[in-house]
Amino acid sequence: MTTIACGLLLIGAFLYVFWPEKNVEAQHQKTRLEFLRERREVLFDNLRDLNFEYRSGKYPEEDYASQRAMLENEAAETVAEIDLLESDAFAPQHG
Template sequence: MGLVAAAILTIASLAYIFWPSENSFSQRAKSRLDYLRERKDAIYENLRDLNFEYKAGKYPEEDYATQRGLLENEAANIMAEMDTLERA
């Protein structure tokens, strides 16, 4: 009798723990603005990493200036597009 009760309790506990309460695989669709925000965050992180590596002596001056300019231009384009989308 005790073994049956333990088995039922175990099955009920496992069902409670692992039974999905809602569809965990459904995600809301990302908008263009969500994508741009994520991209902006990634670019800012890349700029921080670039500055750190430059100060550590891993980048020559010319490469640092070129890479920084490219990242800043991309960030400016993303910010401009975000402003356009937020106004609409």
């Protein structure tokens, strides 16, 4: 009984590990563009949080304005770089 159980475990493991898989997931390296898109989402989240906290009365008007300006500048820089990379990626196909 023990021998059969051991044999089943060994054969089952071997078959599972080495059974040929047709659709193997490709390992893909994240690009700068993908990173920037993630960063843009984080910045938009930060802006949404800031707006909500301001509306809830947590920050005075002056603090809110300066915080918002800083975040918007950062977001604008990120969006600009995204646009540049997207246009670069698009250009060769039409060039």
